[in-house]
Amino acid sequence: MNNTTVSYQTALPSDIQAAAHDIPSVSPLLGKIHRMSQEMETSPRDMVKIIMLDPTLTAQVLRLVNSSFYGLAQRVSSLAQAVVLLGMNTVKNIAVSTALLNTMSLLERCSPLRPESFWRHCLGTALACKTLGTGQETAELLFVAGMLHDIGKILFIRLDPDRYGKAIRESRLFGVCLYFAEQALFGCTHMQAGAFLAHAWNFDAPLIEAIEHHHATGSRSAPYVAVANNFCKESSIGDSGNIVVEEHAASVALQLGLRDKLTQQLAASITDEIMQAAAFLCQPQEHSRL
Amino acid sequence: MKVTLWGVRGSVPVPGPATVRYGGNTPCIEVVGASGEYIILDVGTGAHALGRDLLSRPPLPSPIHLFISHTHWDHIQGFPFFAPCYVPGVTVHVRGPVHFHQHRQLRDVFDQQMQFEFFPISNSQLAATITYESLAETSLSVGSLTVTTQFMNHSVQCLGYRICEQNRTMVYTGDHEPYYNVFVDGADPLDDPLVGDAGAMVDRATERFLSFLSGADLVIIDCQYTPTEYPVKKRTWGHSSWDYCLTWMQQAAVRCMVLTHHDPLRSDDALDAMTQDIHRAAAERGIDPDMVLIAREGMELSL
Ligand SMILES: [Zn+2]
Ligand SMILES: [Zn+2]
Numbered sequence: 121m122n123n124t125t126v127s128y129q130t131a132l133p134s135d136i137q138a139a140a141h142d143i144p145s146v147s148p149l150l151g152k153i154h155r156m157s158q159e160m161e162t163s164p165r166d167m168v169k170i171i172m173l174d175p176t177l178t179a180q181v182l183r184l185v186n187s188s189f190y191g192l193a194q195r196v197s198s199l200a201q202a203v204v205l206l207g208m209n210t211v212k213n214i215a216v217s218t219a220l221l222n223t224m225s226l227l228e229r230c231s232p233l234r235p236e237s238f239w240r241h242c243l244g245t246a247l248a249c250k251t252l253g254t255g256q257e258t259a260e261l262l263f264v265a266g267m268l269h270d271i272g273k274i275l276f277i278r279l280d281p282d283r284y285g286k287a288i289r290e291s292r293l294f295g296v297c298l299y300f301a302e303q304a305l306f307g308c309t310h311m312q313a314g315a316f317l318a319h320a321w322n323f324d325a326p327l328i329e330a331i332e333h334h335h336a337t338g339s340r341s342a343p344y345v346a347v348a349n350n351f352c353k354e355s356s357i358g359d360s361g362n363i364v365v366e367e368h369a370a371s372v373a374l375q376l377g378l379r380d381k382l383t384q385q386l387a388a389s390i391t392d393e394i395m396q397a398a399a400f401l402c403q404p405q406e407h408s409r410l
Numbered sequence: 411m412k413v414t415l416w417g418v419r420g421s422v423p424v425p426g427p428a429t430v431r432y433g434g435n436t437p438c439i440e441v442v443g444a445s446g447e448y449i450i451l452d453v454g455t456g457a458h459a460l461g462r463d464l465l466s467r468p469p470l471p472s473p474i475h476l477f478i479s480h481t482h483w484d485h486i487q488g489f490p491f492f493a494p495c496y497v498p499g500v501t502v503h504v505r506g507p508v509h510f511h512q513h514r515q516l517r518d519v520f521d522q523q524m525q526f527e528f529f530p531i532s533n534s535q536l537a538a539t540i541t542y543e544s545l546a547e548t549s550l551s552v553g554s555l556t557v558t559t560q561f562m563n564h565s566v567q568c569l570g571y572r573i574c575e576q577n578r579t580m581v582y583t584g585d586h587e588p589y590y591n592v593f594v595d596g597a598d599p600l601d602d603p604l605v606g607d608a609g610a611m612v613d614r615a616t617e618r619f620l621s622f623l624s625g626a627d628l629v630i631i632d633c634q635y636t637p638t639e640y641p642v643k644k645r646t647w648g649h650s651s652w653d654y655c656l657t658w659m660q661q662a663a664v665r666c667m668v669l670t671h672h673d674p675l676r677s678d679d680a681l682d683a684m685t686q687d688i689h690r691a692a693a694e695r696g697i698d699p700d701m702v703l704i705a706r707e708g709m710e711l712s713l
Contacts (some may be wrong), residue, residue: 164592168605191508193545194618203592204611209565213510378565 132316133307139279140317148178150219151264153177157216164208168199171215180218181211223267232277232285233361240358240394242267247390248348252378253341265330265341266348270360272314272331278308288361299335299364335366347373347382355387357394411555411575412712413628414440417456418705420585420634420649420671421484428677433707435459436484437671439582439630442471443575447553449475451571451582455708457488465493470500475552477545478506479584480568481519489520490529500538507559507567508544517542545569560622562586562614565647572622578713579712580628585671587632587648589615627713630705631655633669636684652688656695657704670705 156162162170172178178199185202186195196202203211246266253262278286287301294301299309303329311408315332326340333342334349350369352358373379417435419422425434435453443449448471449456464470474494479485494500509514517533520542524533533540539700547569558572563586570583591608611653623629633652635644652669659667669688672681681704689699703709 165605168593184510189546191548192561193547194614198611200593200605200608203613204589204608205563205615206561206567207563207565208511208592210567217510289517 131308132312133243135279136306136308136313137316138277139275140313141356143275144279150223150267151261153216154217154263155322156212164203164211167208167212167215168203171199171211174219177215177219177222180222181214184214184218185211185234188319232281232288233273233359238270238273238361241352241360242358243394244271244355244357244390245269245345246351248351248386249341249344249360251386251390252348252376252381253344259332261326262341262344262381265327268314268318268327269334269345269349270299270310270314270333271317272310272312273361275313275317276302276310279306290341290364291361296362297364297366298360309335328390336368343372343376344378347376347378351382351386352390355390357387357390411444411573411578411580412442412710413580413630414711415456415630415705415707415709416460417452417454417488417672418670418672418707418709419454419484420632420673422674423455423484423487424674425540428679431678431706432672432704433585435707436487437479437584438488441573441580443553445554446471447475447555449471449477449552449555449573451477452479452485452584453488453492454484454486455488455491457491458491458646461488461491461493461495465497470494470497472499473501473503474688475567476502476504476506476556477557477571478504478516479570479582480507480560480564480566481509481516482566482585483523484491485584486520486523488522488639495536495538495540498537498658499612502538502540503543504540505543507546507561507569509567515542516544527665536651558622560618562619563589565646568648572626579587579626580713581623581626581629582630583623585630585648586619586650587646588650588654589619590645620658623658623664625663627665628668628711629659629662629664630668630670631658632671634671634673636687639673653691654683656688656692656697659697659702666701666703666711668703668705668709668711672705 156167156170171181182196182202185206186192188204198207199211246263249262249266255331283305287298287305291298291301299311302309311332311334315328318328318331330341330345334345336342336346346369349383353360353365354361373382417438418432419434419436421435421461423434429496434581435456437452438454438456438460439451441449441451450460453476467640489495495502504520506516508514508519522532523529524531526532543561546584547559547561548704549556554575556574559569562568563585568584570581570586570638572579591612593605631656632650634649635651637651637653649671655669656665676684685704688702692699692702
């Protein structure tokens with residue numbers, strides 16, 4: 121546990137801390153799994169390792185393998201066995217879609233925001249982050265950081281959806297960033313709440329940091345998230361509840377040499393990828409019943 | 411049951427002077443039951459000639475039961491060219507597995523290959539009544555025939571079909587590679603608890619495969635490679651070699667085996683030479699060489 125962690129943990133209101141314990145966890149391996157889905161060369165051994173690091177995901181994959189989708193007369197009791205019997209591609213596809221689905225179902229519970237729009241915002245930011253960070257070793261981290269940067273908002277919404285609706289209205293009324301209204305109404309910001317949650321889920325320090333500093337200049341991944349977040353807002357990709365375009369993001373983009381990358385073409389390709397992901401996740405009941 | 415082979419080539423159709431004797435069309439097998447039940451296994455490019463043949467000897471069978479081993483091109487590409495699809499009043503039941511990907515159903519895959527960029531007539535414009543059913547491991551009846559399915563080992567979900575008529579049984583494997591230990595690469599002994607006893611899992615999967623073939627009178631099996639090609643260059647490509655086929659033939663007490671899905675680069679002469687090797691090896695193992703056949707377009711088998 122590092123120092124940053126301690127500082128916000130103690131600063132967080134107790135009702136927020138309590139709410140954090142009720143939230144189902146997102147796979148800490150989301151990034152690894154996402155990368156696995158994009159790459160050909162993951163070995164079966166590495167794939168099994170990655171999935172097995174998340175017991176919930178492992179259970180979900182096995183449940184699906186044993187479901188009527190495959191109708192196997194024989195019970196499959198391990199991931200390795202599933203790979204031997206049904207093949208690497210099958211297990212990979214199941215793991216990837218399940219991990220994404222878990223994330224979406226978590227994001228779905230945000231009544232003051234349209235769940236689908238909020239999910240688009242998160243995925244859009246994740247995809248923008250990944251593209252902007254191309255060539256960075258942390259591309260995988262960037263994707264997850266983008267996907268989960270607003271996870272703190274879910275905490276607020278679970279705690280008190282009406283109060284969060286009020287925060288959104290007030291920030292719009294006064295034309296200020298949503299986190300000011302959060303601070304006033306919840307006693308902390310969604311960055312702090314999100315970092316707290318990420319810590320409770322045992323996420324790595326860089327990811328916690330990215331979530332905590334995505335509205336500031338920060339270091340490492342945080343500035344990418346800040347730029348990607350702002351870009352999605354400007355390009356009307358999804359809805360984070362926050363309509364204020366942040367000035368500092370433009371200067372961060374300039375500093376990182378990203379300004380030329382923030383094109384309409386990028387917005388179009390992200391929108392396209394979101395559509396594909398949406399299609400991927402809109403599954404017949406049989407498959408989403410995990 | 412009467413079985414006729416209309417396409418025996420794997421991967422891609424290869425017409426030309428080097429393939430005139432064995433044929434260049436991709437998999438398509440016609441199976442007709444004693445009471446006229448009409449089944450087609452896979453609709454590779456061989457389905458084109460089959461469709462024309464059916465039109466030339468009316469009346470057309472209906473319903474036509476189309477079972478697809480998997481949706482790789484070489485196994486579905488003949489569908490838009492299968493003439494009975496254009497005949498009003500004919501019913502075609504298309505069944506087969508779909509891969510767990512973007513949650514497409516079988517119908518979506520067939521629609522896709524007939525989108526306007528690929529084909530001038532859309533799937534929904536076909537005059538025949540066509541139904542689709544995505545299959546998993548199951549068992550169903552077609553008239554007096556029982557059709558049982560089991561997943562094979564291929565790069566995409568692939569079903570083998572076991573068809574029984576009274577005491578007669580045939581099996582078509584579709585594309586199948588021997589199960590093998592996929593975890594041997596870069597083995598780190600520390601990982602062993604993670605992977606478990608993969609060797610035993612492979613053995614169990616193989617046993618399951620053998621029980622699917624068990625006691626069949628006829629097995630039409632993927633045999634794209636030779637024993638020299640397979641372990642070195644073609645592992646993970648999703649196909650078998652003839653030494654495995656012979657082993658399975660003995661282990662599963664199969665009466666007659668037809669080796670198919672020939673490699674597109676295998677010329678007629680090369681297939682002749684391969685046949686000699688196979689027959690020699692069969693004799694050495696105590697298998698009647700006459701019971702090991704090399705698939706050839708137009709081959710008819712009765713059982
Ligand atoms: Zn094939
Ligand atoms: Zn295939």
